Amino acid sequence: MGITIPAISCRPHAPQVQFPPEAPMAARQQILCAQCDKAEDYCTCEKYCCICKGMEGVRLAMDGLYYCPDCREACDVPLAND
Ligand SMILES: [Zn+2]
Ligand SMILES: [Zn+2]
Numbered sequence: 001m002g003i004t005i006p007a008i009s010c011r012p013h014a015p016q017v018q019f020p021p022e023a024p025m026a027a028r029q030q031i032l033c034a035q036c037d038k039a040e041d042y043c044t045c046e047k048y049c050c051i052c053k054g055m056e057g058v059r060l061a062m063d064g065l066y067y068c069p070d071c072r073e074a075c076d077v078p079l080a081n082d
Contacts, residue, residue: 031080
């Protein structure tokens with residue numbers, strides 16, 4: 001019988017608290033409408049998808065353009081204010 005190596009139980013079980021490298025303010029970055037430079041809540045532009053011109057479920061995306069859910073997913077653009 002050799003030496004039985006104990007399971008990882010000897011390690012402290014504390015989770016590693018590490019913040020992602022991004023600056024905290026990046027999370028609060030306000031995406032503005034590319035047309036009027038206002039946040040989605042204040043934007044009064046006619047909101048339609050920049051790809052298909054559809055108006056259903058259109059939301060402001062990270063690039064300041066409006067997308068319907070289908071096109072946004074197809075272009076892989078995250079929502080501005082998720
Ligand atoms: Zn606007
Ligand atoms: Zn669309």
